[in-house]
Amino acid sequence: MRVTSSPARQPANRTRRPAHGAATAALRAEWVKFRTVRGWLIGLVLAGLLCVGFTFVVANGHHQGICTGAGNCTAGHPFVPNGPGGEAVADSYQYYTQPLIGDGTLTARIGSLTGVIYTGPANQAPSTAHTRAGLAGWAKVGILLTPSTRQGSAYAAICATGSHGIQFQHNYTRDQPGRSGTQTSSSPRWLRLTRTAETITGYDSDNGTTWRQIGTTRLAGLPATVDIGLFATSPVTYQDGATGAATQATATFNDLTFTGRTASGWTARSIGMSPRDYYPTLGAGSTHRSGANVTITGSGDIAPAVATLAGGSTASESLLFGIVVALVVVIVIATGFITGEYRRGLIRTTLAATPQRGVVLAAKALVIAAVAFTVGVVATALAIPLGHHALTTNGNYIFPTSTTTQVRVTVGAGLVLALTAVGALALGAILRRAAGAVTAGIIVYVLPNLLGPGVLGPGAPAATWLYRASPAAAFSVFGALPRSALVSYPFTLANGYYPIGSWAGLAVLAAYTAAALALATYLLHRRDA
Amino acid sequence: MNDASIEVSGLRKRFGPTQALDGMTFSVAAGTVTGFVGPNGAGKSTTIRVLLGLDYQDEGHALVCGQRYAALKYPLRRVGALVEAAALQPSRTGRNHLLWLARSQRLPTDRVKEVIDLVGLDSAARRRAGGYSLGMRQRLGIAAAMLGDPEVLILDEPFNGMDPEGIIWIRGFLRSLAARGRAVLVSSHLMGELQGIADQVVVVGRGRVLADATVDELVARAGSDRVLLRSPTPSEAAAVLQRAGARATVTDRGTVIVGGITAQRVVEVLSPAGVAFSEVTAQRASLEDVYLQLTGGATQYRAGTQVQP
Amino acid sequence: MSTQTGPPRPHTVLRDELRPAWSAAVRAEWTKLRTLPSTTWLLAGTVAVTVGTTAIIAAATHTSTGPDAARQDPTKLALTGIDLGQAIIAVLAVLTVCEEYGAGMIRITLTAMPRRTVVLAAKAVNLTGLTLIAGLVAVAGCLMTGRLMLPGAGLGTADGYPLVSLAHTATLRAAAGSVLYLILIALLVLGIATAIRDTAVSVGVVLALLYLPPLLAQAVSDPLRRHLEQIAPMTAGLAVQVTTSSPAQVIAPWAGLGILAMWAAGSLTTAGVLLRIRDA
Structure with a gap:
């Protein structure tokens, strides 16, 4: 056998920049791990499709009509003028x-x-x-x-x-x-x-x-x-x-x-x-x-104009249920991304390849955050026009939304999915068992959304607090209804207004995820793999 | 062959594009240990899963004790099986694993203790199975197979993860079972593990049987034995032997490989010709050689040529 | 080599041949469940979460007793804990089957008990028994909590509400129905988990099936909302807890539980068929 030696194959070249290289290599390894599990890719596509599909279902379930006389109604809404700034x-x-x-x-x-x-x-x-x-x-x-x-x-x-x-x-x-x-x-x-x-x-x-x-x-x-x-x-x-x-x-x-x-x-x-x-x-x-x-x-x-008086809604309201469904799918995938490693001992191979455990968790978090963000943004970008179309066809009045608001809702959907995915990943690293991690993920990240309007009722003070202090606060990023200090109107949850600002709400979700990630990092370092 | 303990006939099964079983046919008689060998992916585990009613064949039939496995009422009393030795729920103890199996066959709880002693697992039986080594899991799996003291044993790769002491123990154990009239089917991807214990060997590759014979028959089939000759004058010795009708090849280490005649005949030819020699050794083909020869064309996964930098 | 006692004595074998195989399967599956530490924890968790949720809800409830205040349903309020407790029972049901697939142990199970539908039935019987016990304790705890705490929340006899008591036929029906509800949920989940085989996906699908339809119902208008609430397992099944007539009620108590029973039957049937036709 002939031994060939070319400069490009020299070891010195391959081990350049060890510290920076290790993190990049771990990131690429985790990306390969993720994209080579077909079930996860199918799951992500499914999450996006469910989000778009349910947005349509919800939007299509809303009808507005003008009634003249007894039961003689046609789809449509009264005229709502727009001001010089484009607002209703x-x-x-x-x-x-x-x-x-x-x-x-x-x-x-x-x-x-x-x-x-x-x-x-x-x-x-x-x-x-x-x-x-x-x-x-x-x-x-x-x-x-x-x-x-x-x-x-x-x-x-x-x-x-x-x-x-x-x-x-x-x-x-x-x-x-x-x-x-x-x-x-x-x-x-x-x-x-x-x-x-x-x-x-x-x-x-x-x-x-x-x-x-x-x-x-x-x-x-x-x-x-x-x-x-x-x-x-x-x-x-x-x-x-x-x-x-x-x-x-x-x-x-x-x-x-x-x-x-x-x-x-x-x-x-x-x-x-x-x-x-x-x-x-x-x-x-x-x-x-x-x-x-x-x-x-x-x-x-x-x-x-404000919500109930104008009888109007926004397409992003129809998006909410689809986002919750996508959250469940993303939680299942994100927890599986780490509990799967523990089930068959793959984590030992992973940590043998990258002994810096924090780097491994960070790499996994980045990968899952990136894919969840992409799914959220793409799904929302498709769902909002579809929902808008369905609402308009059914005669609903839709508040005009600025480009800034549209971008905020779209990017916000990506961030909500990404932060939830990273939190679920952290729960998976903490609990190491699929059943516990998925249940905990759904209870922490999804249940507040169900308790709020469903069990407690949107008018309950407890529901308002859930949307201030639980991960559900992040849903304020989808709030696109107009507010004004010049109108004396109850801008409450029951009327469709979130009790916290968009970015503050996302910060609340981020805080939960950061806490979970910190605990996961600590435990990953402390426990035997 | 209705008296055969295991009878597999014409099994075919396809997983997507892969033909996992392609007319697999063999049988195992009572009182024998049958080796079931072949490279990885040859269809050994699939055959065993079909035998145990876990996977369904597309064609053919697989019978244990003359019946479909699924038709047996308390199957572990007739057939002991070791499959997926590593597959244990980690939080359950080894003893409790055997206990639920005993319950499923209406076997007395005492039987659990007996098989634990039988495989020498008594010190670990009350610990979580999650902490077991692969060897301990294999012992637990064998204990489970022996629970119903069955007349047929089907063991899938029992040597995996065993320490040398454990391997010796299993070999002795399998021989003693055959001696007491049990039928034993042992799969392995290493022929060497079966040498000395298997009466019959079924060699499989690409989903079908390549050879089904006794160990002696297989070795004989590998062709005539060779003779190794050491001589100070190897070329001269080779010439003499070739004239006597033998095949003789001089190796680059100065030895001569002789084929076609026995060692006795080599001495008889060389001595009168005055060719000096220091060693004449008859070389018997090993089971391993036969196996490699048989499966050479049937290996699914072959290591790539190693490139040294 | 240790000595062997040999196979069971002939008279034992003869007797066993006459006994049905499924009772051995039930005992085997019972041994499996009993020897997993998680079973005990999950059952205790079900009771704790159910009663705890009811206690929190009861403590947070402050009903105004004005003339136009909507009539409350103290029994249903006391049984609110079931909403959350069912999640733990669902996890137990998922683990009963999916952990075997996760570890690959299902092959050992099916080798010992080749009649697959018998295995599924045995799991269902054990799950039913365990859920029955946990459900009885949890429901009793909920009613007790309601009886003690609701008068402090403006739902006492002084406010015109009767104390929560099993002496009322409707309350008795709600209590028994809640236990049945938990059992049917466990069976529904067992079927889904058997069909899906993966723990994480099963938990996700099951919790989504339970909790998301009510949320979807909130988001759409009639008649879709009404139909959703009539056919969704949770909203239909929990109709059995209602003891006061309300215009919001979309399905009769026992009819609702019947819908859930149909879900459970459909899920177990599908699971049985899949278990039979698929390779293990």
């Missing part, structure tokens, strides 16, 4: 307006602000027949300027509110607070809105002579002629419990002062207050003028 909004109010050409100012004194709250049965259309006196916190009356009364148009407004003082608001999501406190006859409020080119500025005053600027904004592309006028609106209130009640606000304005050029006189309009509009309103709007005094009654809201 409520845009319902009583408006007393006249055109403004070019620059100008409207000033008014608010004499009184009162309201009523609907007290009749929740399953009937709200009517003024059953009401009690009461003012919603976000009831708004004041001066509003908009290029168009089409719902969802840009606007800027200075207004007095039920309990949030004076506010300068624009384009549904922005506000700047002014004087606090409610106005009374002894402590009246003056409001002023000024247009200068595209810039709108709001002022308030408590004597009508000294003015304070509250806020200013530039409404890009504002046409020469805009509408300016007085408005009143009053949103659904949750003062009396979880079920909302429609409200109505009435304001009396005195000393109406208009400076600027106008084309025609004042007109009264009700915007978005018909029964066809999605936002629940109480009674018909009305406007009465006598001299310099104007009384306006209105109901509705000018604010971002």
Whole structure:
């Protein structure tokens, strides 16, 4: 036999960088171990398919319809306008307006602000027949300027509110607070809105002579002629419990002062207050003028739309069950990745090949995390459009979601699966037996999701705590329903809102996994293999 | 051959693309030890699993004591089997493993103690089986096979993991069983383990029987014996022997390998010719040689040519 | 060489031939289960988890007694622990068969007892017996816990609720039904595990089958939700615990348990067929 010697085969070359090389080699070895077990690969594909399939099943099980008369329903949903930023909004109010050409100012004194709250049965259309006196916190009356009364148009407004003082608001999501406190006859409020080119500025005053600027904004592309006028609106209130009640606000304005050029006189309009509009309103709007005094009654809201009121959902809600199913499959695979080594003593061969036990566990964790992440991302990327399609076909309203949110949900699904897989792997290393590890994995990582809505009920305080402190907290990353501080709405678990922020929720899951991994590393070093 | 204790006839079985059994046919008579040899993957374990009703054949039949194994009511009283010696639930003790087997055959609990003593496992019987060495597991497996004092014994690779003392013990044990009229089938992938204990040897490869004969017949079949000759003048000696009609080859170590004539005849030819020689040795073919010759074409897994750097 | 006592005496053999093979199989499988330390731990765990869960739920329950407060079902509340305790019984059932496959010992078992359906039946008989004992203890513990703790949670006689007692026919039915429920779950799981043969996959599939359909039912609307709750093993089977009429109840108590029994029968039948036709 001829002995050949080429430089490439020299031992020195093969053992270069021993420390770094060992970890890389262990990683590659674990990857080969993983991909060569056909059952695991099939399982992963199955996890992805189940996730996509169940997303479709859940989405397809949701129907929304518009009913006219007795049982005559068609699939569909009421129109929900989108604001200038693309977000879903409520845009319902009583408006007393006249055109403004070019620059100008409207000033008014608010004499009184009162309201009523609907007290009749929740399953009937709200009517003024059953009401009690009461003012919603976000009831708004004041001066509003908009290029168009089409719902969802840009606007800027200075207004007095039920309990949030004076506010300068624009384009549904922005506000700047002014004087606090409610106005009374002894402590009246003056409001002023000024247009200068595209810039709108709001002022308030408590004597009508000294003015304070509250806020200013530039409404890009504002046409020469805009509408300016007085408005009143009053949103659904949750003062009396979880079920909302429609409200109505009435304001009396005195000393109406208009400076600027106008084309025609004042007109009264009700915007978005018909029964066809999605936002629940109480009674018909009305406007009465006598001299310099104007009384306006209105109901509705000018604010971002929220879940139950808009009757909307998101495709990522349909994803949740599919993710839970995928979690079970991933837990089985991840625990098997390590308990399989203990069953037939393969772990001894593994540790003979890589004596640094921490490196072995880290390599396994990286491999299982990478594959679980990939499955989560790919499955979600497929499931969300499919779920969206099924929901839309069934007539459901779906909140518009930003690209950022879509990326967060998709990457979040990958992270939830990856962190759970690593945690299950760690449980496998701790318990070393398949039955115990899978059971523990399912109890720790899956059961909180079942207990939350299922056993305890979504309204229970314990369920809220599960979604704050258990691994289920990570599901907040799938929360895509719009929230707003400008709406007084119970953003609770029962209404589909998670009690913890997305990334904080993932951090809770990561903490569980880190603790399991730390214990696994400790035990792996301490125990005989 | 209805009196045969084990009768395997025309077994065929396919696992996906692999033809595991391809017309396997042989029988084992009472009072004999039959070696069942072949390279890894030749079909030994599959045959034994079919014999024990664990795997199902596609064709052919396999009978023990003249019946299908599954038809035996308390099978371990008729047939003792050692399969999967390593397959024990680790947290159960060896004694309790034998106890549940005894219960399944309605054998008295005393019998457990007897077989534990029989295989010399009494010191370890009450320990978790998970801590047993491979040799101890084999002894426990043999104890399980002996539980019902069966007339037929089927042992799959009983020598695996045994220490030399254990191997000697099994060999003596198997001979004594045959002497008391039991039929014993012992599989092994090493022919050497069976030399001296097997009356009959069934050599298998690629799922079929390559040879089924007594040890003597097999050795004879390996061809005539060879004679090793040492001589100061090997070429001259070879020439003389060839003239006398023998095959003679000079090796590079200066010896001559002679074939076709006996050692006695070699001396008779060389002495009158005046060729000096220092040694004449008759070389009998070993069972191992026969085995390698038989299975040469039937080996499934062969080590690659070693390349030395 | 030690001396041998030889085969059993002829009269013993004759007597044994007349006895059915399955009773020996039951004894053998009983010996197997009894000699595994995990069996005792899992049975004790079932009782502890079941009663413990009930105690935690009872301690966390604070019922308002206003006129519009929904009527609670104290018996069902007391038996909530079964929801979690069944997971431990399921693990026991999985281990009964899958650990044999994991170790390869199933070949020894089937060599000793070649009638495979008899082996499966023997395992089922033993599992039924053990689950019956654990179930009786666990259910008794749950009812006792409920009787002692629920009055403190606003579900006492002062609040218009009767004390949890077996003297009520409905409570007796719920208690007996819960024990039967656990047994049927054990049998259902035994069948699934025999068909799957791998411990980890079996546990995953079984826990998914038990716990996920209720979650799916929450996520979809009627009529799919209703149908799911009517046919899923857990929601249908646990209908037997209901003692007060409620609009949320989708299936009658015994009918629900019957659905679960059909699941168990189907699973064991499938397992028996697979066990017979597959190579061991």
